[in-house]
Amino acid sequence: MNIGLFTDTYAPQVSGVVSSIQTLRQQLIDHGHRVYIFTSTDPNVPKEVLEPDVYRFPSFPFIGFKDRRLSYRGAIQAIQLAKKLELDIVHTQTEFSLGLMGKLVARQLKIPVVHTFHTNYEDYLHYVANGKIIRPASVAVIARSYMAGMTGVIAPSKQTFDTLTKYKVSAPIEIIPTGVSVKHAKQDDTSTYLREKLGLASQTPVVLSLGRVAFEKNIDTALTIFAEVLEQVPEAMFVIVGDGPAMSALKDHVRSLEIADHVIFTGEVDHKEVYGYYKLADVFLSASVSETQGLTFIEAMTADTPVVAIRSPYLETVVLDKNIGSLADDSYDLMAPLIMYLNAKKQQQVIGNPAVRQKVLHDIDEVTFGQRVLDFYSEALVVYHEEEDMEEADSNDFEYAKSFLSRTPFHKNNK
Template sequence: MNIGFFTDTYFPQVSGVATSIQTLRRQLEAQGHRVYIFTSTDPKVKKGTLEANIYRFSSLPFAGFKDRRIAFRGAIQALQLAKQFDLDIIHTQTEFSLGLMGKFVARRLKIPVVHTYHTNYQDYLHYVANGKIIRPAGVAVMARGFMVGMTGVIAPSIQTFNVLTEYRVESPIEIIPTGVTVSHNETEDHSAELRTKLGLTPDTPVVISIGRIAFEKNIEDALSAFAAVLEDIPSAHFVIVGGGPAMATLQEHVQALEIEAAVTFVGEVNHGEVYSYYRLGDVFLSASTSETQGLTFIEAITADTPLVAIESPYLKTVVTDVAIGTLVDEPEELYEPLKAYLEAKLAQAPLGDAQARERVLYEIDERTFGRKVLDFYSEALAVYNEEEDTEAADAKDEEYARSFLRNPFRKENHD
């Protein structure tokens, strides 16, 4: 099968979306399929750089979200490439420029187009004019408008499925959690060297946070919980991996809490180093309430690092034992389980049933993910109807695109 991924976000951008796409690509190719990625240009990739089966289109930073890109041309070139590759199906991964381009190409080639809805944009509106232009109710208009005409939609979690149902998305929706690598070998684990590099002893209890340093991640609350634990366990250390717009604010918060000596900001790291950082931690801590699934959580599970996080419908399905982690309702409740895991580290007495983790690994395995998406593609190909009213579909997409260039989310549009 020849498959085209259309996405505004891909490596070297650091995001869960990029990681999910890379994971799926690897699994599809491992089963003999060909995957072509249509994405935006990136300042970190020199013009003219040859990347196998990756095609980049001229783009600009997205307003209010400077490390994300929006392509401003290339639809005809993308159509020509898609014809050349004889694509069987198109899978869009974002709802903006490349997503619309993917719909356009699929319509011209008369092939099915499916979509993964990765992001709950209601948690990100503050990036665009402090939330004054796009309102939460407008997100439903945007999502519903973009997914008109999709052969099918993938929701990475039950939480996302419920959101799309509330938005009244009409295309068939299937829940397929994004998978991760669950089988690692010892040569991938460099956590001991990292401890030495960071000035930590083998006995130092380490809290780890990995991900984008953004306001919606509520890392300030995680730091406040850590500061409280530090009074009981003064040898503890918090390692924060990642970069993003909230970095300066977060550093100021650390200073205000007077815990600078116990917190290390590592910044962004290469993807190949991430597993070692998970292994470095004795507990993975998150106060985020914006995750539709949260790849960092399941990556922590594969590294055998218990997590402490805010409860969500998805996490409730995988965090089934204290060996895997502990979920709380409010950030103020992070203190007790965080302290418990660090005390367990000091006592060399892991909490919970070690076998419980093994039981969840199958569902989050990237191989399971790849098989489920392939089955979804087969269903899409079987039900696809070539007799779509192309002019009407184009008109709807044009209206969607125009609405994003002005302010479409007026009160009267929120039907």
């Protein structure tokens, strides 16, 4: 099968969406399929670098979210390329520029188009003119309009499924959680080296935050909780891995809390070291309430690192035992389980049932994920010709594009 993945976001950008796409691509390739990435140009990719089966289209940065980009031309070239590659199915990963391009390609080639809804945009509207251009009520309209005519839609979690149902999306929706690698080679565990690099003793209790350092992640709240934890576990350290727009504000917050000696900001790290950071931690902490899935949570699970986080419909499906982690109804309730796991490190205590963790790991394995998506593709190919109404689909796409572009909140600087 020849598969086209259309996405505005791709490596070297760092995000959960990128990780999901790269995992899916590799699983599809491992099953013997040919996978082509249609994505935006990126100034961090040198022109002389060859990217096999990756096709980039001219783009500009998204206003207020400058490390994300949107393409502004290339639809005709994409159609010609897709015909040459003899695509069998299009899988879009964005509702914006490359997503529209993917839908157009599918219409022209008369092949099915499916979509993965990765992001609850209601939690990110502040990036676009402080939420003054696109309102929360508009998100449902945009999502519903974009997914009209889709052969099928993938929701990475029950929480996302419920959101799409609330939006009254008409396309068939299936829940397929994004998978991660649950098997790691011995050399992947660089935790001993990283502890030495960071100046952490082997017995120092470590709290970890890993991911994009953004305001919606509520890392400031996590730091405030950690400051209180230090009163009971005074030797604990908080390691924050990643970079993003909230970095400067968080450093100011750390100084105001007077805990600078207990917080380490690593900045963005090489992906090869990520597993090592999970392994060096005794607990993974998140105060975010914007996660529809949260790959960092399940990545922590693969490293046997318990998670402490705010309760969500998604996390309730994976955090099934204290061995996996603990969920709280509000940020203040994060403190008790955080202290529990840090003290367990000092006492060499095993909390909960490890067997439950192993069952969950099987369900989130990248191999399971890849097979479920392939089964979804197979079903889409079967039903496509029975259900596709080309005239109505084209009309839906035109109305969506017109309504979106009429208030497009993008930079005009095409760098």
